[in-house]
Structure formats: C-alpha cells, structure tokens
Amino acid sequence: xxxxxxxxxxxxxxxxxxxxxxxxxxxxxxxxxxxxxxxxxxxxxxxxxxxxxxxxxxxxxxxxxxxxxxxxxxxxxxxxxxxxxxxxxxxxxxxxxxxxxxxxxxxxxxxxxxxxxxx
Amino acid sequence: xxxxxxxxxxxxxxxxxxxxxxxxxxxxxxxxxxxxxxxxxxxxxxxxxxxxxxxxxxxxxxxxxxxxxxxxxxxxxxxxxxxxxxxxxxxxxxxxxxxxxxxxxxxx
Numbered sequence: 644x645x646x647x648x649x650x651x652x653x654x655x656x657x658x659x660x661x662x663x664x665x666x667x668x669x670x671x672x673x674x675x676x677x678x679x680x681x682x683x684x685x686x687x688x689x690x691x692x693x694x695x696x697x698x699x700x701x702x703x704x705x706x707x708x709x710x711x712x713x714x715x716x717x718x719x720x721x722x723x724x725x726x727x728x729x730x731x732x733x734x735x736x737x738x739x740x741x742x743x744x745x746x747x748x749x750x751x752x753x754x755x756x757x758x759x760x761x762x
Numbered sequence: 763x764x765x766x767x768x769x770x771x772x773x774x775x776x777x778x779x780x781x782x783x784x785x786x787x788x789x790x791x792x793x794x795x796x797x798x799x800x801x802x803x804x805x806x807x808x809x810x811x812x813x814x815x816x817x818x819x820x821x822x823x824x825x826x827x828x829x830x831x832x833x834x835x836x837x838x839x840x841x842x843x844x845x846x847x848x849x850x851x852x853x854x855x856x857x858x859x860x861x862x863x864x865x866x867x868x869x870x
Binding site: 688689690691694702703704705706738740742743745746747748749750752753754755 | 763794795797799805806807808809812813816818850852854855857858859860861862863864
C-alpha cells in the first residue's frame with residue numbers, strides 16, 4: 644500500500660527558507676512515477692509546485708521556479724522541497740503526491756502539512 | 763498555461779438529486795490528461811476520475827466523467843450526504859499542470 648508522509652517545520656520566518664520532506668512507503672521512489680508537491684493556501688484552491696523523477700529530472704511551475712528546489716534521496720526513499728525567500732503568501736498546506744504515469748494524475752497523496760510564514 | 767474554469771462556484775442540492783459540475787479549459791486538453799478530485803475539509807484531495815471518464819479504484823459508479831477538447835463534466839447521480847465537498851478538475855496535457863478553482867457541492 645503506497646503511503647506518503649510530509650514532515651518539516653510548521654513555522655517559517657519571512658525571507659527564510661521553507662523545507663519539507665516526503666517519506667514514501669509501500670513502493671520504491673525509483674519506480675516509474677513522478678513525485679510532486681502541491682500546495683493550498685487556507686480557504687483557497689490547489690497549486691502545483693513541481694515534480695521530480697528518480698533520475699533527477701524536474702519540472703517546476705514557472706510561477707515559483709525561481710524560488711523552488713525539489714530533490715530526491717533514493718537511499719531514504721524520500722523527496723524534498725525547498726522554497727526560498729518566503730512571504731505570508733507562501734502560507735499553505737503543502738501536500739506531496741505521486742503522479743501516475745498513465746494519465747498524469749495524482750493517485751496517492753500525503754495528508755498534508757500546514758506551513759505558516761510569520762515572524 | 764491552460765486555465766481551467768469551474769462552474770458553478772457552489773451547487774446546493776438535495777439528497778437523491780443529480781449534480782452536474784463543469785470544467786472549461788482555455789485551450790484544448792487531451793482527454794487522457796483530465797482528472798477530477800474530491801476534497802473534504804481537513805483532508806487531502808481524493809482522486810475520483812482520470813483520463814476524463816475512468817473511475818479510480820473504489821469510487822462508486824454514481825460518479826462519472828465525460829467531455830473532450832475544452833469542455834468536461836463531472837456528474838454525481840443520486841447525491842448522498844457524504845458527497846458534500848469541493849471538487850477540482852486538473853489537467854496535465856500541457857505544462858505546467860493546472861487545477862480549476864473548484865466547485866463546492868452542498869447537500870441541503
């Protein structure tokens with residue numbers, strides 16, 4: 644059974660860097676899937692951040708590309724997200740998810756973690 | 763990028779009624795890359811439909827998807843109280859992947 648679990652600080656100071664990890668279980672992160680980050684500001688809709696393949700190939704949302712780094716650690720079966728120069732607008736629930744190769748939808752999601760940007 | 767516009771913003775219906783949710787794309791989307799999700803408060807989104815009309819594992823047949831090109835529909839027949847949620851469409855036929863703004867379904 645595929646499971647994803649986000650972890651990381653729930654509070655980040657403005658201008659700082661948000662760092663999250665997503666632990667994957669039940670499947671190898673080296674399987675034929677992409678692994679993605681999606682966020683949701685409180686009371687708002689879903690926003691795609693980016694995705695990574697185990698080979699290191701990465702796609703980013705152009706709206707966030709200049710501030711985002713996604714990486715993979717195959718030895719730990721996890722992938723990570725860093726967002727730099729954060730502001731209050733980056734306050735959101737951050738989800739990690741698996742992207743199905745068949746039709747590029749998200750078939751498994753983590754439970755999500757709320758990250759608040761505040762001093 | 764492809765903008766997905768969902769309508770209506772809110773749908774208020776009674777149990778047993780049929781809900782019809784619309785997702786309109788700013789450019790043509792390959793049907794293979796259009797999905798629908800259900801999200802309840804405090805929960806992660808749940809995949810309902812992928813490839814425009816294929817139901818995900820464990821999804822009741824009350825949920826159905828249709829459409830092509832720029833117009834897609836999610837139908838929920840025989841609404842039940844637990845169908846109260848926000849529903850999102852998503853496309854990845856063209857990069858970057860995008861989501862619609864969501865339709866809230868309220869059960870009277």
